[in-house]
Amino acid sequence: MHEGRVERRASSRYLVKLTNRNNEEALVDDEHLVRDRKVFTKQMLRSFIKNTVTRESWSGAPWLVKPQIAEHFHIDTEVPKHLQYGNKAGKKANVSAEKEEDEAMFGFFASQSRPINSRNKGQKAKSAHELAKAKEEQYLAYRRALNGNPSFRVDKKGVNKDVIPPPDPHENSFNDLSIVIKQKSPSPLPPPIKYPIEDLDLPPTSDRPPRPALKFLNEDEAREEGSSIKMSSIGALLETWNTLNVYCEVFQLDSFTFDDFVEAIQFSSDDMDCELLVEIHCAVLKTLVNAESDQDGAVQISLPALPEEESEAEEEESEPEPEPEPEPPRRTTRSSFAKAQAELAEMEQQKPPETEAAEVKKHCAADMFLEYDWIDRLRKRDFKNGGWEMILVGLLNRLSLKPRLKEACEEILVHMAPLDADPTQETARIQYSTLDVNLRIQILQIICMLTVETRAVKNYMEECSNQMTEFRKEKIELQRARKVVLEEIRLLHEERKQLEPEQRDTPTQQDEEMLDAQIDATDDTESAATDSDEPTGPSLRGGVDRTMERKRKQEAEKERKEQATKQPKGSKQYQRVLKKMEDEKSKVASIESEIAVLDNDLREADCPRTRVLGKDRFWNRYYWFERNGMPYEGLPDSSTASANYANGRLWVQGPDEMEREGFIDVPEQVSQEYKQRFGTTVAKRKQAEEGSSGVSSAQEWGYYDTPEDLDKLMEWLDTRGVRELKLHKELKLQRNHIAKYMENRTAYLAEKNAPAEESSDQPAMRMSTRTKGQATYQKRGCLKWRNLTALKEIGHLHVESARPTKRAKKAAAAESAKETRMTNRQGRPLGRQGTR
Numbered sequence: 001m002h003e004g005r006v007e008r009r010a011s012s013r014y015l016v017k018l019t020n021r022n023n024e025e026a027l028v029d030d031e032h033l034v035r036d037r038k039v040f041t042k043q044m045l046r047s048f049i050k051n052t053v054t055r056e057s058w059s060g061a062p063w064l065v066k067p068q069i070a071e072h073f074h075i076d077t078e079v080p081k082h083l084q085y086g087n088k089a090g091k092k093a094n095v096s097a098e099k100e101e102d103e104a105m106f107g108f109f110a111s112q113s114r115p116i117n118s119r120n121k122g123q124k125a126k127s128a129h130e131l132a133k134a135k136e137e138q139y140l141a142y143r144r145a146l147n148g149n150p151s152f153r154v155d156k157k158g159v160n161k162d163v164i165p166p167p168d169p170h171e172n173s174f175n176d177l178s179i180v181i182k183q184k185s186p187s188p189l190p191p192p193i194k195y196p197i198e199d200l201d202l203p204p205t206s207d208r209p210p211r212p213a214l215k216f217l218n219e220d221e222a223r224e225e226g227s228s229i230k231m232s233s234i235g236a237l238l239e240t241w242n243t244l245n246v247y248c249e250v251f252q253l254d255s256f257t258f259d260d261f262v263e264a265i266q267f268s269s270d271d272m273d274c275e276l277l278v279e280i281h282c283a284v285l286k287t288l289v290n291a292e293s294d295q296d297g298a299v300q301i302s303l304p305a306l307p308e309e310e311s312e313a314e315e316e317e318s319e320p321e322p323e324p325e326p327e328p329p330r331r332t333t334r335s336s337f338a339k340a341q342a343e344l345a346e347m348e349q350q351k352p353p354e355t356e357a358a359e360v361k362k363h364c365a366a367d368m369f370l371e372y373d374w375i376d377r378l379r380k381r382d383f384k385n386g387g388w389e390m391i392l393v394g395l396l397n398r399l400s401l402k403p404r405l406k407e408a409c410e411e412i413l414v415h416m417a418p419l420d421a422d423p424t425q426e427t428a429r430i431q432y433s434t435l436d437v438n439l440r441i442q443i444l445q446i447i448c449m450l451t452v453e454t455r456a457v458k459n460y461m462e463e464c465s466n467q468m469t470e471f472r473k474e475k476i477e478l479q480r481a482r483k484v485v486l487e488e489i490r491l492l493h494e495e496r497k498q499l500e501p502e503q504r505d506t507p508t509q510q511d512e513e514m515l516d517a518q519i520d521a522t523d524d525t526e527s528a529a530t531d532s533d534e535p536t537g538p539s540l541r542g543g544v545d546r547t548m549e550r551k552r553k554q555e556a557e558k559e560r561k562e563q564a565t566k567q568p569k570g571s572k573q574y575q576r577v578l579k580k581m582e583d584e585k586s587k588v589a590s591i592e593s594e595i596a597v598l599d600n601d602l603r604e605a606d607c608p609r610t611r612v613l614g615k616d617r618f619w620n621r622y623y624w625f626e627r628n629g630m631p632y633e634g635l636p637d638s639s640t641a642s643a644n645y646a647n648g649r650l651w652v653q654g655p656d657e658m659e660r661e662g663f664i665d666v667p668e669q670v671s672q673e674y675k676q677r678f679g680t681t682v683a684k685r686k687q688a689e690e691g692s693s694g695v696s697s698a699q700e701w702g703y704y705d706t707p708e709d710l711d712k713l714m715e716w717l718d719t720r721g722v723r724e725l726k727l728h729k730e731l732k733l734q735r736n737h738i739a740k741y742m743e744n745r746t747a748y749l750a751e752k753n754a755p756a757e758e759s760s761d762q763p764a765m766r767m768s769t770r771t772k773g774q775a776t777y778q779k780r781g782c783l784k785w786r787n788l789t790a791l792k793e794i795g796h797l798h799v800e801s802a803r804p805t806k807r808a809k810k811a812a813a814a815e816s817a818k819e820t821r822m823t824n825r826q827g828r829p830l831g832r833q834g835t836r
Helices: 042-052 067-073 085-113 128-146 231-246 258-265 275-288 307-317 334-350 374-379 387-399 406-416 425-433 437-453 455-499 509-531 543-566 572-605 657-664 668-678 682-690 707-716 722-761 772-776 788-793 806-817
Strands: 013-017 025-029 621-623 650-653 701-704
Touching: 231 258, 231 437, 231 701, 258 275, 258 437, 275 374, 275 387, 275 437, 374 387, 387 406, 387 425, 387 437, 406 425, 406 437, 437 455, 455 572, 657 682, 668 682, 701 707, 707 722
Parallel strands: none
Antiparallel strands: 013 025, 621 650, 650 701
16 A cells, blocks of 8 residues: 555465365465355354253253253153163162172182282273183182082182192081172162242151140120021121221220120120120211211212112213104015014013012111111211111111122111011111121121221321331331440450459359358358257267368458459449440340330231231131231220230131132042052041141131140141241240230139129129119120220210310300400501501
8 A cells, every 4th residue: 555545455375275185285365265154163062052952960961952942843851761860870879889799709709810910000901801801710710619619719818729638528618708798789869858848748747746626716605695606707707806906096996805895796785785886886887977077978988879870870871862753554464463473472571570570678778768868867976776776777778789798788687677667766776686696797897898998097007107117217227226336335345355454363253152152051051050949969079170160161251352352443444444335235225125116116007907927738827916906905095904915816717718629629630649649638637637626718717825725836837848937937936925915815804704703602692673684794894895095085985976075165165255356467456546
């Protein structure tokens, strides 16, 4: 290139040797050569292997085609038996065992046939032919020995002799030969199982006792005769109790125990009302509809539309269609007339029956609200004298329009508003008092589920969520502060070691403790001797020796105390460090106590859902309802706070339908496979390991109420399973709390039943018939409950109508007595000059 111009084009030459022509070479330039970059290379082979096949990590593992490629090209990926891991390991072990056996069997005869020349290092190894020949010679020697060849004889020392005398026919020539039979090494064990695994994959153990027996809510807990809680209603009962206690601040209710709630839901009397039962219904109903003074009594839930409203809406939406013009009559024949008659008869048959004839009237709930609607009654808080029972009838009648709730509501309304009774408020009150306890539970469940839609509950949940966020932030700050204080303590500890004074040559701490123990023992013996009443005379043997020994011990004690007083206490800086360490430790203790308080606040604010403790091997769920959303003992200022517990039981729920069909009541083929593995089916194993008191579905509930049963349950759980490992961990974490409140419940029930037992021993006294009914109910704990929260916050019970408080009365009086006076811009009354 010269001055930017290409004077001569670049060129290259190559000396090429042709493979098909020997001793010939050619000199060619770049115009006669071309390079193929698509040639097969080692890198391409590596990429192909990496992208298409894979193998396991053990030595000798076969290459397997990747699943997606095998599926696309229909390649069988099943590993042959001789290439599997277990077969390879077993074959290797067998080869080594055979090698040892050959060496043990033939090595001895090889030593007899020829001397063994040890091969020096670096010497050439024998060929395969020589090795085969040597092995054949060993085998022939072995055969001669077995056949009793007289030319073969071995002495005790194992030395081969050239001249061998003929053997004695009466002598066994093999007495000196001992044959050792080695057993083949067993096949290698499978790799160890990594726990935890699926619980039902663990083999059943017959030596372990079954799960402790469950207890159930039976007829003994039903206080009224003929009133028993069905097993299908226990889930709704627990759900309702939990909802009312978690959101007791929203409902303005005092917390109450589960035992009192069970008593209250079964209470029925014409002489007196149960305040707990009445306040629960009134408080929940008040959250569904606001009062008249609050947003004009807005309804907080979505109600199904009435049939009249739906028909009016359809009429408004539908536009009037123009009448079709009459068709001119046409000529009819006999066949066309018969055809028209058949079509008309078929249309009449296809017409749906009239709704009035189809729907049979089952109750008179609609007739109770012809003049006074239930929503207006609820807005005015008209609950007394059967008012809240009337509101329940109206609400259930409206909810029966929902297909999901129709059957349940109809069953309740048939009893509360019968056709053969007058549709009055008194009828609703009387009919509720005789209502079945299971239907009462159903009513409470329905209205409690409606409260989830209300703004009050949603705001409370949002407020709890915000509180939990703040609590977590505070906890993080406290944890950081604790970390700083612990680091300060560590530095002070190192400084203390540097400033610690040297100890003098004094008796060690162990020697001092031994000396103290000896002196105390001596003093005890002396005091025991002096305190005894029997006179003891001076001993004639060894009396002087004992006196001298006592004096020596007293002098040693005196010397030890003097040395302890002379021990240096350390410098002022050392004492200052010790004091600072104590202060820092107290800071750590206070921080940890604050963290514990925050943890408890986080637990109580966690209200959106009830958290399950875990599941066992048979998919049973375990609940401890005090775990989150409420205080362990209920509200501390409630009327029943002296009970010191809320529920006091560990509840067990059976598996749901999907879990039962998928894991327990499995198909016959799966059941037979499980039986071949473990010798039993899952259903039989469940019956054997749970005992007679098991729960088989989600509608069945049982409980434990003693710490002993709780400990037995924890021992029964197998921590090698996935589910039971988590459950055991949670139970271990909460064990002390659960056991404490189980004991509190037992003590409370024993104390509540104690006066009744004592009074039964005393002679019966005369009692007026007027107070006899009230006296029979004094045993019940539900009648001791008072709604102190409502009295404190709104000034009256929920069942009572709103009445002005003292503060409101004073404010109203001050407002009426206030004179209308002219004021200036600052709001002050005008003076004389301002009146001009």
